[in-house]
Amino acid sequence: MPNRFCAICGKKIGEPDPHYGMCLNCYLKENPLFEVPDKFSFNICIDCGSFSKKDMWIEPERNEIFIIIEQALQRHILKTLLKKNTIDFSISLDESSFIFSSKDLLVSLEVSIHGVLRKDLNIKHTQIIKVNLNYVLCKNCTNLRGGNYYLSVIQLRVKDEEQFGLIKKVLEQINEYVESLFKKNHKQYISKMEDQKYGLDLYLSTNELMNYLIKFLKLKYHFLLKRSKKLVGRDSQRGKNLYRFKSLIKFLPVSINDVFSIEDLNFRVESITKNKVILRGENNTKLIKDYSYFFNKKLKKND
Numbered sequence: 001m002p003n004r005f006c007a008i009c010g011k012k013i014g015e016p017d018p019h020y021g022m023c024l025n026c027y028l029k030e031n032p033l034f035e036v037p038d039k040f041s042f043n044i045c046i047d048c049g050s051f052s053k054k055d056m057w058i059e060p061e062r063n064e065i066f067i068i069i070e071q072a073l074q075r076h077i078l079k080t081l082l083k084k085n086t087i088d089f090s091i092s093l094d095e096s097s098f099i100f101s102s103k104d105l106l107v108s109l110e111v112s113i114h115g116v117l118r119k120d121l122n123i124k125h126t127q128i129i130k131v132n133l134n135y136v137l138c139k140n141c142t143n144l145r146g147g148n149y150y151l152s153v154i155q156l157r158v159k160d161e162e163q164f165g166l167i168k169k170v171l172e173q174i175n176e177y178v179e180s181l182f183k184k185n186h187k188q189y190i191s192k193m194e195d196q197k198y199g200l201d202l203y204l205s206t207n208e209l210m211n212y213l214i215k216f217l218k219l220k221y222h223f224l225l226k227r228s229k230k231l232v233g234r235d236s237q238r239g240k241n242l243y244r245f246k247s248l249i250k251f252l253p254v255s256i257n258d259v260f261s262i263e264d265l266n267f268r269v270e271s272i273t274k275n276k277v278i279l280r281g282e283n284n285t286k287l288i289k290d291y292s293y294f295f296n297k298k299l300k301k302n303d
Contacts, residue, residue, distance in 0.1 A: 024122060033115050033125035034081055040131050042072045045138035046105075047145075048186050057138045059186070065106055066093060069131060073111065077129070087115045094128075101135075108132050140187050143205065150191040150203035152210040152245040157199040159253040159295060166251055167199055170217070174202070177216055181209070188212070207245050214247060222252040222272050224291050252277070253294055259302040262287070266302060 005012055006023040022030065043052045049063035051072045058075060060068045070091050074082065078089055090113075097110035111131050117123035143149035158167055174190075181188040191203040204210050214225065229243040254260075254277060258269045267279040267287055277294065279287040 028123065028125060032127070033117060033123055034087060034127070036077050036081075036113060036127055036129060038127075038129060040073065040077055040129050041134060042076060042131075043134045043136050044068060045141050046135045047137060047141040050138045050140075050186075052138070057140070069093070069109075069111065069133075073113070073129075073131075078113070081115075086118055088118055090114045105135055106133060107135075140205075143191075144186075144189060147192060150205060150244075152204045152207045153247070154202045154204065154210055154213055155196070155199065155246065155248045156202065157196070157248065157250045159250070160198070163251060163253060170221070170251075171200070173220070174213060174216075177213070178209070181212065210245060210247055214249070217249065222291070224248075224250040224252070224295065226250075250295060252291055261300045261302060 003012060006026050009023060009026050011023045011026075044065075045051070045057065048059070049068055050057040050059050051068050052058065053072075053076045058071070060071050073091060074089075081087060082089070092112045092114070094110040094112065097108075098106055099108040101107045109131055111129050112126055113129060114126045115124060137145065156167060156170060158164065178188065178190055187206055188209045189205045191205055193203070194201045202213075204213075217223065226248040227245070228248075229245045231241055232244045233242040252272070254269050254272070256269055256272065260267055260269075260279070262279075265281055265283075265285070267281050267285075269277060270280040270286075271278045275291060277289045277291065279289065281287065
């Protein structure tokens, strides 16, 4: 076989070279393994670290600037290439190119994207991208800072002042539970609380959180639940009505072994089911009452 030479650089062409008329290096310069834009800008929420290119905010794996940059590049620059699953990519940051704002925030840098063809490790390419970071507040953090945004309301109520201690206990449990949810998902939080005559109202950031709290409380307490919704607008993009949901929770004012006088007879609370209270009289008489009975009747509790 006669000797072959690269038509561009004149280097002798060997067996590993992929093109009849070009060496590997010249071939890859003319036909790079991948191509991405030379510049890339995206938004970062200054509070939670979520990032976006347009309106859709993505929560990063960790709120660390280099992790955020890498995830943003993978989602907005490399997404199509990664789907093909033929190239192994790695990303490196050039620290000498870092530019910081007056508030010591990283606002610009150069990033090298390296790619290697899986079926032939000799086929590789590196491209440098200038990345610009814009620091703003995402919609969720804007609402959180404002403190007045809410989509649902839970109304916690007791029958009288004797149960105020229960409201305090329930609120402590709710706060602890919501804090754990917030750590996993920053969209779940209590926007504000308002005291009421026999309880308080919790204004919640999502309808999902309202359902979480109801399930959480059902595991611990017995109560009457009444749901309602109010039309507050319309989503023109989705063509759907927008509702604000409200849940009224009235804690049952009785406990196991409480004794009440009913029609001049004493009855002890024997058990409490999902929606009934089972009472046992002194003469072994059995009464079954709905929860509502204990809110509608004024009963005398015996010590």
